Amino acid sequence: MGDVNTGRTPQFDTIITGGEVVDPGAGLTGRLDVGIAAGKIAAVEAELNPADAGQVIDAAGQFVVPGLIDLHTHVYWGATYWGVWPDPVAARSGVTSWLDVGSSGAYSFPGFRKFIVEPSKSKVFALLNLSSIGLIAQTWEFSNLDYCDVDLAEMITNLNRDLILGIKARIDRNTTRGTGIKPLELARELADRVDLPLMVHIGQGPPALDEISKYLRPGDILTHCFTGHDNRVIAPDRTFLPYMKQLKEQGVVFDIGHGAGSFSFDTAEAMLAQGELPDVISTDIHQIAIQGPMFDMPTTLSKFLNLGMSLPDVIERATSRPAAAMRRPDLGTLRPGSAADVALFKIDEGDFTFQDIFMNVKKGNKLLVNTMTMIDGEVLPRVEADPLQPWAELPEWQRGKVLPVRPVS
Numbered sequence: 001m002g003d004v005n006t007g008r009t010p011q012f013d014t015i016i017t018g019g020e021v022v023d024p025g026a027g028l029t030g031r032l033d034v035g036i037a038a039g040k041i042a043a044v045e046a047e048l049n050p051a052d053a054g055q056v057i058d059a060a061g062q063f064v065v066p067g068l069i070d071l072h073t074h075v076y077w078g079a080t081y082w083g084v085w086p087d088p089v090a091a092r093s094g095v096t097s098w099l100d101v102g103s104s105g106a107y108s109f110p111g112f113r114k115f116i117v118e119p120s121k122s123k124v125f126a127l128l129n130l131s132s133i134g135l136i137a138q139t140w141e142f143s144n145l146d147y148c149d150v151d152l153a154e155m156i157t158n159l160n161r162d163l164i165l166g167i168k169a170r171i172d173r174n175t176t177r178g179t180g181i182k183p184l185e186l187a188r189e190l191a192d193r194v195d196l197p198l199m200v201h202i203g204q205g206p207p208a209l210d211e212i213s214k215y216l217r218p219g220d221i222l223t224h225c226f227t228g229h230d231n232r233v234i235a236p237d238r239t240f241l242p243y244m245k246q247l248k249e250q251g252v253v254f255d256i257g258h259g260a261g262s263f264s265f266d267t268a269e270a271m272l273a274q275g276e277l278p279d280v281i282s283t284d285i286h287q288i289a290i291q292g293p294m295f296d297m298p299t300t301l302s303k304f305l306n307l308g309m310s311l312p313d314v315i316e317r318a319t320s321r322p323a324a325a326m327r328r329p330d331l332g333t334l335r336p337g338s339a340a341d342v343a344l345f346k347i348d349e350g351d352f353t354f355q356d357i358f359m360n361v362k363k364g365n366k367l368l369v370n371t372m373t374m375i376d377g378e379v380l381p382r383v384e385a386d387p388l389q390p391w392a393e394l395p396e397w398q399r400g401k402v403l404p405v406r407p408v409s
């Protein structure tokens with residue numbers, strides 16, 4: 001960074017030039033150049049001199065945004081039912097930080113650190129599952145309360161506060177089979193003891209949403225907030241349930257967590273029509289959802305663009321908003337001094353097809369396309385996707401019904 005007093009010219013490793021910066025969280029918007037030095041954002045200015053840079057990336061006609069943060073992911077590859085390997089997806093989707101939510105429990109967290117977080121170029125954080133076995137299997141993690149060891153989970157959290165940013169509890173009829181609201185009661189206790197946010201997943205009850213809602217506090221995260229299942233946040237007349245609206249106003253974070261079973265166009269349209277935008281847009285990417293109709297973060301963000309949200313509103317919900325929910329405001333920003341995590345996107349115009357998890361179809365004319373993903377100043381190489389696990393089959397009602405987003409010529 002230049003010394004203003006002597007007027008010395010700043011030197012950059014890379015300048016991203018000619019692009020349209022979209023970083024609403026940092027208040028950086030417009031045609032700006034981004035200078036990068038030593039893995040950090042060194043300058044964001046109207047014009048930087050290409051002669052000052054070792055490398056120039058031409059971003060003309062593209063959007064320059066902070067590396068995306070995906071607040072709901074499953075990246076514990078090889079040790080859980082759901083996990084995908086993060087870096088290949090990061091390189092083609094603009095996601096530079098992953099919050100893995102509950103794949104690991106106390107017993108499997110050490111492996112998560114050593115085998116996933118440490119070898120990954122992309123930044124991986126976790127919410128610890130209250131269940132000490134985490135998501136090694138498809139579901140049922142709370143059906144045996146012996147796995148809900150609050151003391152153990154508290155100890156593991158305290159030993160790993162650099163990576164564990166909160167607590168995860170999936171609360172639905174399968175995860176809690178036979179144990180009712182007890183796992184949520186224990187998750188609440190754990191989150192309070194470690195003073196971190198609690199992410200609660202909703203879908204099909206029991207427990208019912210009104211019972212679940214009593215355990216949510218400001219700063220907690222309600223994921224699958226636009227579910228179409230019986231625990232959806234809208235009433236039969238499609239108005240926002242008053243007790244859920246109150247929680248949102250009090251600061252409970254409404255997070256999309258699209259996944260394979262948790263995003264309904266009907267709920268989304270009803271909420272957006274009432275001016276109720278989600279607080280965070282996340283993918284719930286995993287072995288199943290990656291096959292569509294979720295696919296990836298750019299596709300998920302494109303659904304909201306085509307539902308009428310603006311590009312800055314959408315980008316904010318995948319950058320500074322999730323960063324705030326993780327209490328990591330240093331991430332998801334192009335503010336000078338922060339890590340040089342940057343993504344380039346173009347918007348393709350055309351005739352695109354989007355589906356919700358019930359396979360309802362919505363046409364749209366805009367598609368966000370990631371063209372470059374940079375982490376700590378280094379461009380991530382695009383590599384072939386990992387093969388899916390042999391058990392990774394779409395649910396029966398989706399099988400054979402996933403339509404390509406782009407028209408097939």
Ligand SMILES: [Zn+2]
Nearest residue numbers: 072101259284
């Ligand atoms: Zn999930």
